Amino acid sequence: MIEIDAKAWQTMVLHAERIYPSECCGAMLGKTGADAKLVTEAVPLENSYAGAQHDRYELKPEDLLAADREARERGLELIGIFHSHPDCDAYFSETDLKNSCPWYSFVVLSIQKGKFDHANSFLPDMDQTAAEREEMKWPKS
Amino acid sequence: MAKILIPTALRQFTEQSDAVEVSGGTVAEALGALTERYPSIKKNLFSDQGKLRSFVNVYVNDEDIRYLDKVETKLEGNETISIVPSIAGGSAVLEEQTAALTNDEIARFSRHLILPEVGMQGQTKLKNAKVAMIGAGGLGAPLGLYLAAAGVGRIGLVDFDVVDVSNLQRQVIHGTKDIGRKKLDSAADRMQDINPNVRIDKFDTGLTSGNALEILKDYDIVVDGTDNFPTRYLVNDACVLLKKPNVYGSIFRFEGQATVFAYEDGPCYRCLYPEPPPPGLVPSCAEGGVLGILPGVIGVIQATEAVKIILGIGDTLKGRLLLYDALGMKFRELKLRRDKECPVCGDRPSVKELIDYQQFCGVMPMSEPVVSSGVIDAVELKEKIDRGDKFVLLDVREPHEYQIAKIPGSILIPLGDLGKRMGELDKDADIVAQCKSGGRSAKAVDLLKQNGFRNVRNMTGGITAWSEKVDPSVPKY
Numbered sequence: 001m002i003e004i005d006a007k008a009w010q011t012m013v014l015h016a017e018r019i020y021p022s023e024c025c026g027a028m029l030g031k032t033g034a035d036a037k038l039v040t041e042a043v044p045l046e047n048s049y050a051g052a053q054h055d056r057y058e059l060k061p062e063d064l065l066a067a068d069r070e071a072r073e074r075g076l077e078l079i080g081i082f083h084s085h086p087d088c089d090a091y092f093s094e095t096d097l098k099n100s101c102p103w104y105s106f107v108v109l110s111i112q113k114g115k116f117d118h119a120n121s122f123l124p125d126m127d128q129t130a131a132e133r134e135e136m137k138w139p140k141s
Numbered sequence: 142m143a144k145i146l147i148p149t150a151l152r153q154f155t156e157q158s159d160a161v162e163v164s165g166g167t168v169a170e171a172l173g174a175l176t177e178r179y180p181s182i183k184k185n186l187f188s189d190q191g192k193l194r195s196f197v198n199v200y201v202n203d204e205d206i207r208y209l210d211k212v213e214t215k216l217e218g219n220e221t222i223s224i225v226p227s228i229a230g231g232s233a234v235l236e237e238q239t240a241a242l243t244n245d246e247i248a249r250f251s252r253h254l255i256l257p258e259v260g261m262q263g264q265t266k267l268k269n270a271k272v273a274m275i276g277a278g279g280l281g282a283p284l285g286l287y288l289a290a291a292g293v294g295r296i297g298l299v300d301f302d303v304v305d306v307s308n309l310q311r312q313v314i315h316g317t318k319d320i321g322r323k324k325l326d327s328a329a330d331r332m333q334d335i336n337p338n339v340r341i342d343k344f345d346t347g348l349t350s351g352n353a354l355e356i357l358k359d360y361d362i363v364v365d366g367t368d369n370f371p372t373r374y375l376v377n378d379a380c381v382l383l384k385k386p387n388v389y390g391s392i393f394r395f396e397g398q399a400t401v402f403a404y405e406d407g408p409c410y411r412c413l414y415p416e417p418p419p420p421g422l423v424p425s426c427a428e429g430g431v432l433g434i435l436p437g438v439i440g441v442i443q444a445t446e447a448v449k450i451i452l453g454i455g456d457t458l459k460g461r462l463l464l465y466d467a468l469g470m471k472f473r474e475l476k477l478r479r480d481k482e483c484p485v486c487g488d489r490p491s492v493k494e495l496i497d498y499q500q501f502c503g504v505m506p507m508s509e510p511v512v513s514s515g516v517i518d519a520v521e522l523k524e525k526i527d528r529g530d531k532f533v534l535l536d537v538r539e540p541h542e543y544q545i546a547k548i549p550g551s552i553l554i555p556l557g558d559l560g561k562r563m564g565e566l567d568k569d570a571d572i573v574a575q576c577k578s579g580g581r582s583a584k585a586v587d588l589l590k591q592n593g594f595r596n597v598r599n600m601t602g603g604i605t606a607w608s609e610k611v612d613p614s615v616p617k618y
Contacts, residue, residue, distance in 0.1 A: 023231050049229065056231035061198045061205065065225045068148055072159060077149035081228055088232040096230030101196040103150030103185065103226060126184065128196070 001036040002080065002105050002121050003137040004028070011042040013116045016084035016109045022053035025083040027067040028107065029076040036137075037079045037105065043067050056095065057083050080105030080121070087112055092122040092131040100124035105134055143171050145222045154182035168199055169212040171222060186224070198225045240268055240294070246338065250292050263452045264292055268338075270451040273297040273360035275348055275376055277328040279426070279436030280366030280390050280443065282314035287444040288364075289332035289339045293451070296332065297360055299344040300324045307618070311433035348372055350495035353379040362447050364388040366440065368425055370417045371498035377402060377410035378495055381485045388446045390439040393423070395432050395467040397439035400458045400477065401446050403486065407459035412480040417502040428580070435467055515586060517573055517598045519606040525573075526550065532571035537585040538604075542577065546615045548607055556581045559588055568594050575600040575607075577618075 004012070008028065016024045025047050030039040045067065049058040059081065068078045081104050085091075090110035092100075100106060102124050110117040121136040142162045147155050155161055161178070165171035176183040186197055193199070199206045200223040206214045242250070242265055253259040253267075270293050274281055277300040288296055304312075304319045304327055312324075319327035329341045344356055348367075353375055357363055363385050365376045373391075380387035386404035391397065402409045442463065449455045462475040484491045517525070525532065534551040536543060543553045554562050556576070566572065572594060574582035579601045586599045600606075608615040 049231070055233035056229070058229035059227075061200070061225040061227055062203075064228065065200065065223055068146075068223075068225070071149060072146075079149075083230060085232040091232075093230065093232050095233050099196070099227070099229035101226035101228055103148060104228075106230075126194075 001135040001137065002039065002107070003036050004039040004042075004107075004139075005030075006139040008039045008042040009138045011044065012082050012107070012109065015042070015044040016082075016111050017114060017116060019047070019084065020111050020114045021086045023047060023049075023055065023057040023084050023086060025057040025059055025081065027064065027078055028080040028082055028105070029067070029071045029074075030079045032077055032079070039079055041076065042082065043070070054086055055088070058099075078104070080107060082107040082109065084109045084111050090118050090120045092120075092124070096122075097124055097131055098128050100128055100131065102126045106131070107136065142218060143216050143220045143222055145171065145175055145224070148224055148226075151182055151185055151224070154185065155179050164218070166216060167210075167212065168201065168206055168214045168216065168222065171216060172199070172212070196226045196228070198227050199223070200225060241265060242268060243338075246292070249336075253292070258454045259452060263454070266451055266453075267292040267448070268294040270362070271295040271297070271360040272447055272451075273299065273357050273363045274366060275299050275363065275372065276366035276368070277312075277314065277324040278302065278308065278366060278368065279311045279392060279431065280440040281324075281328065282312045283437050283440030284364055284366055284444050284447075285314050285328050285332050286335060287441060288447065289336045291444070291448055292336065293339065293448075295340040295342065295360075297342040297344060297356065298325055298328060299346065299348050299356060300328070301345060301347045311431065311436050313437070348375060348379075350375060350497060353495060354383060357383055357385065360385065362386050362388060362450055364390075364443055364447055366390065366443070370423075371502045373410060374417065374501060375495065375498045378485050378492060381409050382494070386450055388443045388450070390436075390443045392426065392431055392435045392439050394429055395435065397435050397465045397467075398462055399439050399442045399446070399465075400462045401450070404450065404457065404459045406479065408477045408479040409483060409486040411485050412483045413462065413477055415480070415483070420503045428577070432467055435465075438465060438467070515598050516601050518601050519610045522548075522573060522575075522600055522607070523611045530571065532573060533566065535566070535572055535574045535582075535585065536576070536604075537574055537581050538576050542618070545618050546604055546608070548575065548604060548615070551575065556585055559585055563589070563592055566594070568592075570596065572597045573600050574598070576603045578603040578605050 015026060026042055026044040028039040029041040030037060045059055045063045047053050047057045048060045049056045071078045085108055090108040106122045107119060109119045121134040122131040123134050124131040142164055145161045145163060147159055147161060152159060161175055163171045163174040165174050186194060188194055201214055201220050250264050253264050254261060272288055272293050274284055274296060277285060277298055302324050304315045304322050304324055306320055308315060314331050315327045325343045325345055329343060332339055332341060357379050363376060363380050365387055367373055377387060380403040387402040389402050390399045446457055449457055460477050462477050464473045479486060481488045534548060536551040536553045537556040539555050574585040576582040583599045586597050589597045605617055608617045
């Protein structure tokens with residue numbers, strides 16, 4: 001289970017809506033508890049995909065390295081990655097799967113016509129052949 | 142000692158250490174030392190083949206080792222090594238990955254692989270090629286067999302017909318055991334038997350203006366094995382609109398044609414034939430007959446062209462109409478040019494979407510009733526004969542068809558001779574015109590009525606209906 005606190009959630013949604021109609025991306029920091037991962041901070045990162053960004057994103061490894069370092073320094077963990085699907089459902093696409101990493105939770109936010117619509121979290125496997133849906137809690141206000 | 146920073150997600154494998162000191166002269170040795178100390182981390186970093194997983198990037202200080210000497214990058218002993226996953230994604234549909242040849246396939250296609258014009262590269266192109274075949278009949282038979290055998294990876298079959306005994310004289314993809322089966326199933330079984338690796342998409346439908354673009358859009362090449370003008374124009378227009386090459390073939394009696402339309406800057410079918418022939422002028426194979434071997438020759442030429450286009454070798458038939466005459470055993474060629482005024486592929490096209498091709502070709506819908514007072518069916522004809530009515534049963538088929546089967550008491554005047562032999566008939570007589578299935582006799586009825594014959598009727602269904610409904614001892618052909 002992954003739980004996202006109000007502050008982190010607000011950062012993610014605002015970022016996704018601001019970057020629309022492109023896909024946004026970023027890192028989620030927090031703590032791993034006994035039965036849930038708690039995200040307390042979201043860090044928007046640059047979408048460095050070289051082509052059209054309305055349906056693709058790419059994270060710069062340097063940015064991810066920096067996010068991991070920052071988490072480390074503040075006693076937090078890099079829990080996962082979030083990105084948006086503009087005008088598209090929050091599913092884990094083949095493109096998402098083939099470019100994923102099994103170490104993290106992947107939260108996908110569906111942004112419809114510029115507004116947040118729904119979200120899901122996924123756990124990809126080691127061979128990038130399947131992703132399991134992860135139970136997710138966020139402040140539905 | 143180099144220091145390896147452990148990403149938070151992997152600290153569960155390093156007893157929660159966030160950094161591990163290791164020794165090693167290269168990155169490979171340092172990572173080897175890490176996995177030796179913490180074996181359970183290994184599968185997160187390396188595949189079963191021992192390669193770094195595709196999502197794992199390794200940085201030495203701030204440099205990505207991909208731009209250094211990869212895992213052989215030398216270490217002095219005071220570096221910081223970071224493990225960073227590469228992450229991307231998006232809602233975009235992933236471009237299909239090129240599938241490589243398996244060892245079984247390398248063995249199977251060895252005679253292709255040793256041709257330098259094909260080789261591994263060409264055979265891989267074939268494996269990744271997608272060809273749509275319209276029709277699994279006369280032309281579709283050799284096409285399906287050879288395209289599957291050649292290693293074309295994905296073949297879409299479009300056909301709605303069922304195997305009939307009269308198909309087997311030429312449609313060699315089907316067998317006697319397949320009579321009554323869907324041609325799709327029968328053809329797919331045979332193709333899969335030849336090459337189990339071929340993926341066959343079955344479309345159990347006729348190609349229509351409503352479904353053509355949707356069906357054909359996923360394929361690289363379209364091969365037309367159809368036998369009628371509306372579908373031919375439909376395939377042509379769909380290929381031009383989708384910018385896909387149309388490998389064309391047609392057959393009639395002892396002659397065939399083949400070319401490649403809508404390929405690169407070449408012409409399309411409408412550049413050659415802007416207008417369809419009047420309905421009925423050009424008989425179909427069912428009406429006019431066809432030498433069974435003929436579609437074999439033409440279909441194999443089409444298969445050759447499709448394979449050449451996939452491989453990008455040789456000169457295709459683009460801009461050349463190949464004519465084959467089986468009786469004279471001659472091949473001839475006509476030059477074709479793209480027509481700048483062509484309504485589909487010209488410089489200012491007027492046809493920008495698919496139209497109603499039945500209407501374009503002047504084909505009446507099957508359900509259109511012929512003037513009902515002017516028809517008689519097989520059972521009514523039998524009753525008429527049994528009553529002893531005095532009338533003329535006029536058979537308008539060809540003499541060789543008359544030899545195969547006839548209805549007792551009929552007289553033969555082939556449709557083509559009717560104009561000059563009309564005088565043999567009495568204008569006031571009760572006449573019933575009959576042919577194989579009712580098409581030619583309807584034309585005979587029209588012709589006679591225009592010439593003052595007052596009492597002429599068409600026998601619907603022809604001798605085929607007679608054989609089915611009245612006298613099964615009369616053979617169907």
